[in-house]
Amino acid sequence: MQQEHIDASKAIQKRTGRTFYLATRFLPERVRHATHVLYAFFRIADEVVDDADDADPATQRAQLESLRAQAVGEQAPDDPVLEAFGELRERYGIDDEEINTFIDAMATDIETSRYETYADLESYMRGSAASVGVMMTAIMEPDAEDVAIPHAVTLGEAFQMTNFLRDVREDIRERDRIYLPQETLRNHGVDPAQIERLEYSESFAGAMAAELKRTEELYREGVAGIRYLPEDCQLPVLLAAVLYAEHHTVIRNQGYDVLSREPSLSTARKLWCLAKTRWHWHWNRDPEAVFERVSAVPTADHDHRHPEHGDGVPTRS
Incomplete structure (x- = not known):
């Protein structure tokens, strides 16, 4: 790949994905550039x-189809990132089916703004x-x-779910989307109109707590597969998991109120997560053990002994 293509890709990641970018910096160069x-x-x-920017659905679909064609090599790339991606696809044998599945999921966002069940949301996350x-x-x-792949799939879904739980306010205000399953909202007595009005309630907190708990099960399953990655990739992926999951602590500290303000990680908090993860990794190269020690995700044993975790909801102060 040309350096200018890597630099263009790196700039996009640094601007739009600062949490993942921090973990990416610890990948070996052979993987780091490809990750950008x-x-x-x-x-x-x-x-x-x-x-x-007010583009109509037909225009959006046409843009995605052009991206798809360029990504799978059916059309000459018109962007340095797409040119570099084409090289990656050939070098690593990335299956066109995975690219198509991803683009199809992006197309779903054009017209789908609600998901009835978690199974429906899971189908979307497959892409x-x-x-x-x-x-x-x-x-x-x-x-x-x-x-390694089944665990990577699950960890990817965990990251995505954390994004959904963190970004409830942004998604409804800017895109009129609610990714929390409608079934979960009903089970906790939440009317979607409350979310549209950014109206916090203990019922909403209960729905958030339930999905947070489900997401933490995904983290445990996903992190269990880090041991199957190359040794020089394990710590960076573990760091990404710890950083994403740290949002859960912020969400809980806000009383699950993600409607008034988005739960974000300060630079100091990110660096603390980084430091403690690296320190424990120095002494114990077991990803699951380190994740249990330093992450915001309770152990499975804790959930078993304390079934109220994720169900008992504090009143917002």
Whole structure:
């Protein structure tokens, strides 16, 4: 890949994905450059539907189809990121089916703004998150790829769910989307109109707590597969998991109120997560053990002994 293409990709990732970018910096160069390109490609597609500037659905679909054609080599790339992505696709044998599945998920965002059940949301994430995990695994080239991929898929879904839970306010205000399953909202007595009005309630907090708990199960399953990645990739992926999951602490500290303000990580908090993860990794190269020690995700044993975790909801102060 040309350096200017890598630099363009890196700039996009640094501007739009600062949390993941921090973890990416610890990847070995052979994977780090490819990660910049993958992330930039994902972001370009995402911006077609998230930052459309009043583009009509037909225009958005046409833009996504052009991206698809360029990404799979059916059309000459018109962007340095897409040119670099084409090189990655050939070098690492990235399956066109994964690219198509990802683009299809982006197209879903054009007209779908609500998901009835978690199964419906999971189907969407098969493209928006799982395909990302599959492609990331491909560029890391683990020896036991078939074993690593299912965990990578699950970890990708965990990251995506954290984004959904963190961005409830932004998604409804800027895109009229609610990714929390409607079924979960009903089970906790939440009318979607309350979210549209940014109206916090203990019922909403209960729905958030339930989805947070579900997401933390995904983290535990996903992190269990980090051991199957190349040794020089394990710490960076673990760091990404710790950083994303740290949003859960902020969400809980806000009493699950993500409607009044978005739960964000300060630079100091990110650096603290980084420091404690690296310190424990120095003494114990077991990803699951380190994640249990330093992350915001309670252990499975804790959830079993304290079934109220994720269900008992504090009143917002």
